[in-house]
Amino acid sequence: MTDAVRDMIARAMAGATDIRAAEAYAPSNIALSKYWGKRDAARNLPLNSSVSISLANWGSHTRVEGSGTGHDEVHHNGTLLDPGDAFARRALAFADLFRGGRHLPLRITTQNSIPTAAGLASSASGFAALTRALAGAFGLDLDDTDLSRIARIGSGSAARSIWHGFVRWNRGEAEDGHDSHGVPLDLRWPGFRIAIVAVDKGPKPFSSRDGMNHTVETSPLFPPWPAQAEADCRVIEDAIAARDMAALGPRVEANALAMHATMMAARPPLCYLTGGSWQVLERLWQARADGLAAFATMDAGPNVKLIFEESSAADVLYLFPDASLIAPFEGR
Numbered sequence: 001m002t003d004a005v006r007d008m009i010a011r012a013m014a015g016a017t018d019i020r021a022a023e024a025y026a027p028s029n030i031a032l033s034k035y036w037g038k039r040d041a042a043r044n045l046p047l048n049s050s051v052s053i054s055l056a057n058w059g060s061h062t063r064v065e066g067s068g069t070g071h072d073e074v075h076h077n078g079t080l081l082d083p084g085d086a087f088a089r090r091a092l093a094f095a096d097l098f099r100g101g102r103h104l105p106l107r108i109t110t111q112n113s114i115p116t117a118a119g120l121a122s123s124a125s126g127f128a129a130l131t132r133a134l135a136g137a138f139g140l141d142l143d144d145t146d147l148s149r150i151a152r153i154g155s156g157s158a159a160r161s162i163w164h165g166f167v168r169w170n171r172g173e174a175e176d177g178h179d180s181h182g183v184p185l186d187l188r189w190p191g192f193r194i195a196i197v198a199v200d201k202g203p204k205p206f207s208s209r210d211g212m213n214h215t216v217e218t219s220p221l222f223p224p225w226p227a228q229a230e231a232d233c234r235v236i237e238d239a240i241a242a243r244d245m246a247a248l249g250p251r252v253e254a255n256a257l258a259m260h261a262t263m264m265a266a267r268p269p270l271c272y273l274t275g276g277s278w279q280v281l282e283r284l285w286q287a288r289a290d291g292l293a294a295f296a297t298m299d300a301g302p303n304v305k306l307i308f309e310e311s312s313a314a315d316v317l318y319l320f321p322d323a324s325l326i327a328p329f330e331g332r
């Protein structure tokens, strides 16, 4: 199935017999141009490239070590998960890529630094941190590009969480996926800001994985999406390079709304946005008509993320006092 990744791990693994304790951190990320639709579900190969911004110290801290109990254990935010828990099963199935059929019980401990109040669950940072920690635990000598290819198998968006800052995930062309990985963009924008406007903090009823597969299979609006998203990536990268919010913001917002349009046209329809999300958007659009340069993007959930420059931060927080503010380049 995942032959390119399996071969890479097997090569790096040659001679590695014991497990040491290893810890890693990976930031969460928000796509400015979205990954939506796969051409290969087993390898998580996307139909289009995507561009993201990582969320600095909002992410996942993960520790991997041999389990003293003789069986696997997955701890999440201080709780030992039931073996049947969906996250535990996904994390252990992913660890099997490294164990390659050997009996090596693991203890995986993950702590999210993302405030629960932000309502931002993150498989992206979770699988990126798990990839780094597993590579460390098995003593594998892999570079970040290799780690991005592996993290992609856990969750597509995790391929971008290997780096801080702006990251492009190239869709790639190869059947085995070796050319489908993240690439850090050498573009800093110190004044770039993100605000998370939490609408609903609960878990989403329909995973992004199921949502995108259902959309690809049934939505008559999906076919034009991959080419449009590819074009959006190029415009968005150019706007980032020019630090041009007036060019970036409208394209980011249009890209997100186009993604949501594809799923609303699915049969049966799928809509992650709730009344609360639309209220946030309407307030934003009203404020924009009055001159505020802030723009929205939404993922597979109701919460709204805003992008803007530092000079607009006070106005954004006045409009949405409960929003969480993130400065992705601070201290970097």
Ligand code: DP6
Pocket: 030, 031, 033, 034, 035, 036, 044, 050, 123, 154, 155, 156, 157, 158, 208, 209, 210, 299, 300
């Ligand atoms: C809407 O990476 O969660 O957030 O590859 O199936 O694990 P899988 O999907 P996932 O999808 C993320 C979808 C998105 C857009 C994005 O982050 O690019």
